[in-house]
Amino acid sequence: MSSGALKAGTPGSEAASDGVDAVTLQVVQNRLETLMSLMTRTLEQLAGTAVGREAGDYSTAFLDADGKVAAFGSAVITHLGHEVMIVPWIYENYGRENIVPGDIFLSNDPYTGGSVHANDVGCVAPIFSEGEILGWVFCDMHFADVGGAVPGSFVPDAGDVMAEAVRFQPIRIYAGGEYREDVVRAFVNNTRIPTRIARDISAEVGALHFGVKAITELAAQYGDANLRVILAKLQAFSEQAFRERILKIPDGVYEWADYMEDGFQEDNVYCARVRLTVAGEDIYLDYRGSSPAAPALLNCTRSGLIGGVMGPVMQQLTIGIPFNAGVMRPLHIRSDTGTWVDAQYPTPTGIATGYGAWAVSDATTGAASLALEASGDEFLRLRATAQAGGTTPLYLFSGPSDQYGDYSIFLNMDGPGGEGEGGLEGLDGGRGNNVCLYGSIPSVEAHEASEPFLYLSREIWQDSAGAGKWRGGFGLKAAVVVWGEKSSPQSGTFCTGRNSAPAQGLHGGYPPPGVYYGPVSGSPVVDELDEGKLSTCSEVEDQYSDRFESLASKVMWVGKRELGKGPGSEVFIMRHPGGAGFGDPLERDPEAVIADVRDGVVSAAAAADAYGVVQAADGSVDLAATEERREQARAARVFDGSDRSGGTK
């Protein structure tokens, strides 16, 4: 610690020479947190596309003069990759001395300014105090379209990042307070929905204006020099607090591997592997055992890797510690450039957030859970979790016309919001995942108001919750048909990473089922609406299972295939995964299993098969039969040497 640092509170000690005390640290930290949430609120209210806002796919941050995180208002933790990389890039390439008050930079290139994928368009503005840079405010948000070969900018056959989308290195959209409309127009002109994208940029500008003003006032209140000291101390506090927490985790190596299948252009399985080493008060995260980069858009760059690491760091390891650059100091991240979690220019990265970075997050959650469980500290131990549903299935629909006659493009974001959390000790998984802090899904009416679809039903996907003593949260399924007088048939791009490699349970907890989806063709469902007959997703599946086509985990229809409208047209079925279970399902309280059956989360068949619970005729638990069934199930798990291959020797 430097000589200026605060020393331990020994009785009778004198005032710190800089006058920064426990009260000031807390007061400023509180202020920063509320300012970030106000900035985030401004951003989400003004944004012009639903994609970012309704899944909470946006973030804000206050960065210090060096571009390190001073406070975080992020909703999507992955954006931290962009947050930590953008300012250093600007300094290095444009020169710190050339930054002036009133500048605002726009940035969406994964290989320069740190955007995780080109859809994440960020804006950043310096804050000056007494002629010097005091810090920066930053916004980041998923934009629905940033150009490229297909609507929505997820381009499966793009061979490199140039083919994927329009990419701007950090570029001034305001220079010294002068608005550069030409630059903004150059960007939005390369997208399919320029007005809405321009609105998104304006929303970020509005949020930044608020942030600059608020932080400038804070500097006036505390004094510029004082505020710099306070920010440094807050980072020092967070670093030290995190180090003390790490000391509560036994030294050791904790490993986890997460898998996602299929890369659009081939059928490989991609592995994100982490070796998490706790050594004293430091944590080393080594991702060098991860798969080589995919030829298509699954990969993430180093910024996606950092962003992916931060989810579990924030939600499992540093809870209650102010989140700033201080918590990153005890972390040491290693990776090999050229792997799919640290892609090398110009490898494509179109869906980095949902794939490469998400796999990093899930793998790190797994390793962190093992490490936390080894701790003697109960608070830490109880933060071990089975995996949440795991990356969003992306259902991106597009067509020449929506129900209002406008160009139609939308990404169904029920994925990141509509999945289940993993089970934890003593607690079933709830709603969401550990990437999207503010994840939620739009109402069916909000969907139907903005998309050319009628939702036949949106239901709890029965048995989607990974079984366990503490089960995962449930996932969803929905069935839609194209709807609206002006609507055109809809094409799209669809992908899931969790068909054959679902989220992983902990301590014998089961994974959720793999995600599958696709159209039901040639059914009378749409025609029957005219006759007054409504069918639900479950009914369609039951009655027309032979007409359901389970699509591959990565499919692009654009230019090849579409969902029709009107008589005889298809029903499209979408699924969103449940979370994995924690602990052996045979140990689950039978009453809890019955309650799940009653609530439609677990089927009677799964209650018997996965949980070994036998119901009496009146629906109550038959305890004796349940115990017997569970005994049999346990016995069947013991390998008795017999050949189970089904073949002959």
Add this chain to the structure above:
Amino acid sequence: MIRLGLDVGGTFADLAVYDTEQESFSQYKSLTTPDTADCAASCLQKAAEGHGLTLQEFLAKVDLFCFGSTHALNTVLTDRGSRVGILTTKGHRDSYFIAEMDRGGYHDIREASERTFVPLVERELVAEVSERIDFAGRVVVPLYEDEVRAKITALVEAGMEALVIGFLWSHRYPQHELRVAEIAREMYPELHVTAGSEITGTLGEFTRLTTAVINGYIGQRVEQQAASLEKFLRENGLAVPILVMQLLGGVAPLPEVVRRPVMLLKSGPAGGTVAAATVGAQLDLPNVVCLDMGGTSLDVSRIVDGEMQLNRGFAVRKHPIAVPGVEVASIGSGGGSIAVVEQAGSLARLRVGPESASSVPGPASYGRGGEEATVTDANLILGILNPEISLGGEIPLDLEKATEVLDEKVAGPTGQSVVEAAWGIYQVVTAQMADAVEDSLISNGLDPRRFALVSAGAAGSAHATAIASRLGIQKVVIPSFSPIFSAYGLMTTDIRHVYQSTDNTVRIELDGIADADFAKEAAYVSEKLRATAAHPLGLLEEESIAPENRSVSMFIDMRYSGQELNLEVEVPFATVEAGLDSEAFRAILDSWTSKYKRVYGEGAVWNEGAIELTNYRAVAVGRIPSPEMSIELDVARFEPEPSGERRIYLGDWFDAKTYSDSSLEVGAAITGPAIVEGNLMTTLIRPEEEAVVDPYGNLIVNLTPSRAHESSAISSSASTMVVS
């Protein structure tokens, strides 16, 4: 004659009494009991005695009776509602349980699952019927009444006590819901029936459904309490209508509230906001921010240009309630907030709240087993609270215990003296409250320096001037009736009804629209506004409010296409009555655009695409005439006799004069450092501040501009308590 405001809270029932002949106010308190009628009886009995009358004589003189209660809210918070059943659109039975999969923003992976949505309705009591409306309000599949009847019967047989009907797109086409409600009421006259579209016209089936579920959940309980209260009051001679405070800051007659019990939620804080508006009007302060600090939380509301600010909804137990209400922001800072030292090596942070010692066991100084250091304990140690005065006349404060606990929990770990530790707690909680005030204002584009601060509630006035000076606020008002603030608000309120209709069919393209088309849109909006206003005006008509006492404020929410924003713009009712032509409509759009720029800045505007109209809202007020009071605010000042003197610590030791609040006469002028105290409230007047008692009995503190917005007086003077 006598006007009464009765506010039944969780712990105390407060009664405000204004005698119009004597022009005198009085206030009474009694402990809350489970039955509202009992509680009212005990309060009213005290008041009757205070006026030297029997209860019957007293009630016979009452010409205005307004009532507010937390009972409805507590019913929800304590799981005491009815067994609700839901009838919904086929295919969407799970909508309520999916709960929009809201994760909640928690940073703790465990908390996210621990605090996930918990339904108040059993899944067996949710049934589907075939019917479907689409986004344009067209019937896709009609309603089958036989099926409806069969499903309702099955739900009743399964034990349903209250029926909620929630169909998709019912705000666009309510006929299906209304028909089902009619059928249910015919079949089971005793059944409590709520159709979502009768309560709110907001977009989003889950939000309308949760609003209706809460309405159904509390309905029967509210009816029971209302019946019992009414019986008691009528038997004892009350002749006037019973008016009940609703969450939108106005009263409605009891039968109307019983029809829409969800309007009763948060009626307490709403009463406080009404009181703040009254105080603002009396003192000619158009912009007021009101703080109500209790034991566990701080409520912040605001009056802008004399108007209470309404939000578009809030949530109870994760159930969104889509009914406009007085906007009250709450944070977890109260007298019972617990101070915790978070340490990391040589560094420390002193955190205060959101954990609270509540009223049980309460702060350490209550001597009821509390072992945590709280704000109340700190204020006692600082000398702001008087150890000789029992809180509320009932709870003696134990200074020794407070000192012992603060020493162990805060002073020890930070290496400070106990008073320094207490001063740290005071500063942190004060700054938190100032943050909450600032957020409530600046996020709405308002400048705190244009506001006066009104402090209500028992705990706030020890912090009020410190908060004001942090924000550059120059006037602080501590109302004389601060301890019964909500009850006072009840007595000074008007009848208010609101109706909001969501309809996003109007879109004005910014790159030009043909004049004829624009005129068509204007005509549509005009008709929409009239229809929206007709709802609450109809209620005033039913309530026989004289036309000269009626007024309506109308608002339209707008956004640029694609946004989720709902930024409102007011439409003068005269314009609505005259009919909106193109010119008037253009003026409304312009006024909205300039407000947008004012709030979010020029750079946040992208003037292409379209402006969309989303909600139409009418707030109708039935003025309750109140006695004319013209009080001259300028009074001759004099220096009152102090009741004593004591040492207080505010970063330094001061000798503060103390004054008993009951003995202060109009015109009494006090210079800080001073304490004004009584058994319901303690006010701190800091060094160099000047306070005067105004003709209403309010304590007014004027902060000089030079002192106001003292850059960081709080933190710089804090250097004496350093963790170092």
